[in-house]
Amino acid sequence: MRERLATLGRRHEGRLALLVLVCAGFFAAAAPGFRSPGNLMNLLESHAVLGILAAGLLVVLIAGGIDISCAAIAAVSQYVVALCLIRWGGNWGLALLLAVGFGSALGVVNAVLVHTLRAPPVIVTIATMTFYSSMLLFCTGGATLDELPDWFTLKLSILTVPLPVLIAGAALGMTAFMLHRLSLGRQIFALGGNPEAARRMGCNIAGLQCFVYGFSGAMAGLAGLVQAYRVEEAAPGAMAGRELDVLAAVVLGGASLTGGRGTVSGTVLGIVLLAMLRNGLTLMGVSSYAFGWVTGVVLLLSMAAASASQWRLRNGGRHAL
């Protein structure tokens, strides 16, 4: 037991969990109203979209790629789905199918470009992000769609858990199952760890790339849909600039840009930490302007801690030899 606790303390997730607990304890004591179930649910609900996007980005990062276009894909598929629902009606099943389908199609475009051009994914997805988001603004003229059907905007919840939180939970749970339980997940880790080794092991690299970016696109489509549900409108600029927030959350959760590392539990803890900081500081009456630099400091410290433990690991290994 003690040994397991010790390994947990050495792992990034373990330390992050400790930090989350400390933060939660602090805010529960210091911020009035933080503990109320209503507030906690609110906190989760307002970060559900971020969580869904993070699930997609995490998978891409583990595979050694990056997807800067996720927020742009979310905005585009949100608008397209909203347009379809307003024009032809439909139901939740159809809406989910459309959002996931359209999002993953745009994601596969990224995969095809990354694979055939052999260019760094960060450059390719910046290019597609620019293309998608400016085409959306150009084609729509920036007009917001707010006549969404009533069945869509009706606020749903199961046992007081609102729909966005349920969807985010399902998305993250599914991602965790896929990454840590399926052979597909092992292949994604292998691809991120060493693409050449993965290829020689018999992984279909092109197929995996398509899956990974398609998955990120699908999650982006889902996130766009949930965002439209939450704010009851589809605005072309709604998700602009969110891609870097998502990246910050996933990195806080311990994923690295070199691939092969990252867990869903870490990502969830990263998002919960950011959500608690924003919510707790606001409730404590700290100016909302302070949130930005606090996030920056937390992010930089987390990276410093992760790098220090990597360094110790390397040096420890050398001593053992």
Added chain:
Amino acid sequence: MPSDDKGTPGARRDPATTLLAGLILGAFVIFGAASPGRMFAGDTWRAMAFQLPELGLLTLAMMIPLVSGGLNLAIIATANLCGLVMAAILTRLIGPASPGLAVAGIVVLAMLAGLGTALLVGLLNGAMVSLMRVHPILVTLGTMILVNGISVAASHGGVISGFPPAILFLGNGTVLGVPVSLLFFGLFAGAVGLLLARTPLGVGVRLVGSNEPATRFSGVDTSRVLIMVYLASGVLSWVAALVMIGRFNSARAGYADSYLLITILAAVLGGVDPFGGFGRVRNVVLSLLLLQVISTGFNLLGLSPRLTEAIWGATMVGALLIARIRLVRAERRERHALP
């Protein structure tokens, strides 16, 4: 990477330069035919000359870290913080009754404070990238959020405006008909070009971008090189801040945010190797010119600036495609050359 001679000074034929020059010429012909008379009017050229330097200086600030194999997501946040620091000093200390000499002193003080801020952020970036060995995208994402946060917390998201004529001159003035900001851009583009191509530091930057461990083991102090890279990037952000506050007569957190990823596109379109190691200022300047001509041409045709950005994105993918085709062809040729 291909064994061609990008980045080595004195290389005679650079296909990227020819390609970019051809594209610019083509764009001029197309837009000249589409809106005859207006594309070559003096006003159009003046507008282009005033629009180019801002994105240009920021692209130079992005280019140096790119050549070193990194990236600096904090350039615009740095520029805005510098702008706010300078604006705060300028508006607080200069009163309506300040004598001319005092104003001059305060302007110099403000500029030095801005430079100091930029160097501080650059030092933070450089130290974290070199010491922690964390990918620069992540380090600079963190500093971007931190620096933006400081700007927002200090200014409460508000605008600071009303500067003395000396500052406005940097953004809007002309010398012999040439905008001062364009002169600044030319000056710093030349300086960065010399730095990268002709100095030991520049060689170090390119070597670190090609293979950091190999460079370290061959006796180059790579930590020092990386710190210098991010300091230089900070200084260029500061120059961009000077031009920006002069042009808008105001400073605010969040100005020019949408330029961040465009600067990466501009640099990579200009032949900077996104994996690091190679990059020529000459080609980056040409790619900036190309983007500017496309943007102005579309503007003259009455098309939305949004469409322009979409075309920029598509141009980028096209440039990557051309680079890929060229690489595949070169590899095939090499294979055929073998006995």
